[in-house]
Amino acid sequence: MYNKESLKATEFISDEEIRETLKYADENKDNLALVSEIIEKAKLRKGLSHREASVLLACDDKEKVKEMYALAEQIKKDFYGNRIVMFAPLYLSNYCVNGCLYCPYHLKNKSIPRKKLTQEEIKKEVIALQDMGHKRLAIESGEDPVNNPIEYILESIKTIYSIKHKNGAIRRVNVNIAATTVENYKKLKDVGIGTYILFQETYDKKEYEYLHPTGPKHNYDYHTEAMDRAMEGGIDDVGIGVLFGLDKYRYEFAGLLMHAEHLEAVHGVGPHTISVPRVKPANDIDPNDFDNSLSAEMFCKIAALIRIAVPYTGMIISTRETPEVREKIIRLGVSQISGGSRTSVGGYAEEERPHETEQFDVSDNRTLDEVVNWLMTAGYIPSFCTACYRQGRTGDRFMSLCKSGQIQNCCHPNALMTLKEYLIDYASPETRKIGEELIDREIDNIGKPELRPKVREELLKIEKGTRDLYF
Numbered sequence: 001m002y003n004k005e006s007l008k009a010t011e012f013i014s015d016e017e018i019r020e021t022l023k024y025a026d027e028n029k030d031n032l033a034l035v036s037e038i039i040e041k042a043k044l045r046k047g048l049s050h051r052e053a054s055v056l057l058a059c060d061d062k063e064k065v066k067e068m069y070a071l072a073e074q075i076k077k078d079f080y081g082n083r084i085v086m087f088a089p090l091y092l093s094n095y096c097v098n099g100c101l102y103c104p105y106h107l108k109n110k111s112i113p114r115k116k117l118t119q120e121e122i123k124k125e126v127i128a129l130q131d132m133g134h135k136r137l138a139i140e141s142g143e144d145p146v147n148n149p150i151e152y153i154l155e156s157i158k159t160i161y162s163i164k165h166k167n168g169a170i171r172r173v174n175v176n177i178a179a180t181t182v183e184n185y186k187k188l189k190d191v192g193i194g195t196y197i198l199f200q201e202t203y204d205k206k207e208y209e210y211l212h213p214t215g216p217k218h219n220y221d222y223h224t225e226a227m228d229r230a231m232e233g234g235i236d237d238v239g240i241g242v243l244f245g246l247d248k249y250r251y252e253f254a255g256l257l258m259h260a261e262h263l264e265a266v267h268g269v270g271p272h273t274i275s276v277p278r279v280k281p282a283n284d285i286d287p288n289d290f291d292n293s294l295s296a297e298m299f300c301k302i303a304a305l306i307r308i309a310v311p312y313t314g315m316i317i318s319t320r321e322t323p324e325v326r327e328k329i330i331r332l333g334v335s336q337i338s339g340g341s342r343t344s345v346g347g348y349a350e351e352e353r354p355h356e357t358e359q360f361d362v363s364d365n366r367t368l369d370e371v372v373n374w375l376m377t378a379g380y381i382p383s384f385c386t387a388c389y390r391q392g393r394t395g396d397r398f399m400s401l402c403k404s405g406q407i408q409n410c411c412h413p414n415a416l417m418t419l420k421e422y423l424i425d426y427a428s429p430e431t432r433k434i435g436e437e438l439i440d441r442e443i444d445n446i447g448k449p450e451l452r453p454k455v456r457e458e459l460l461k462i463e464k465g466t467r468d469l470y471f
């Protein structure tokens, strides 16, 4: 039975409820009066239920779809302005005991070398990432209690935070590791992680069990209930996502929103971020083996509807997508992107992009400088801000600041100040020129006019060598 407040995976992600939702969406996709009513409700910027959003996803009336896109763009502008937060993934280890059919790190794949970074090697990676200008990382690791125990992950996080090379620093480490215990989540909280990220891959239990035939990840309930344990362990910023292309996207979309509704209902705070990865070719992996591939157009519609359905939740897109898709989807609602990424274990310290241990093919191969330049030319402010969790603005505190719109008073200035640091310390001359002009223009767009002189002062301090200033 469906119950969003239940702590049982099969009750808060009820298969029956999803199937009924899809049926309801099919029956109503041409009911334009209902579609208009839902769009009007979405304009209140308080979100939509999984049923309402599923009707919009099913509706293919051209005019209505146009309205959905326009609303997503507007909500994106209202809540996130033109800022895009930058991050990079850091792969610690590809040892893995799971049998995930879509992932090259699966246990049976004997054609890739296995590698786990030593603390010395992590230092090299982090220095390379700092030298690119990154301040925020998402660490990634396979699941292997012997090779990558929680102690290894914790030690690695401490190492990452400890490295201060030139003006560089990693100020926020988000963590994407397998589902674990409340006790381990507490330990992650204690070493100061930002967001705990775990993709559901698919919300369909049967499909999930088929795609994860062996290893601890086979346990659907344990995996699906992970965010509840993370919250119980004190981590109040969690990031969810599905791996699009594995199973039917309409099912996943409803499941994703039900998961968000569940977290909000039980813990009083929804997910901090939603990621929208799509399955990619990799060693031993052919995405054509999954016949649920998603067109770029439908992918963009999903992103737009996530933006409308959960306006306060950040949305993340990785370099799995091409620059063209990234450009479109950023406009429709994405707030965080990776740049200059390498998805192999030890990839950043190498001159040439290594492919051997790559988790997936990167479709956006540009350097961070090129991505920053591209974003600014398109009118966005690349932000290297990490202030929120350092100022205690996490979980429901963050959400209430978001909902009242007050968060903008911090985000906009912080974006400009961290961009300024980036331009001085790491940018190419051309990127720096574009960036300095952008900052000049954007100071006048700071919502609270009385903040503008203060921000100018801070920018001057950065010019003179001070670092890590934030509101």
Ligand code: SAM
Residues within 6 Å of the ligand: 102, 103, 104, 140, 141, 142, 143, 176, 177, 178, 179, 198, 199, 201, 217, 242, 243, 277, 278, 279, 280, 281, 282, 285, 320, 359, 360
């Ligand atoms: N091992 C952890 C787990 O199982 O949750 C997390 C780390 S894993 C490196 C991060 C994510 O990469 C997975 O959750 C999955 O969604 C994604 N991934 C795996 N294989 C992929 C592929 N072939 N293409 C795109 N993404 C993939």
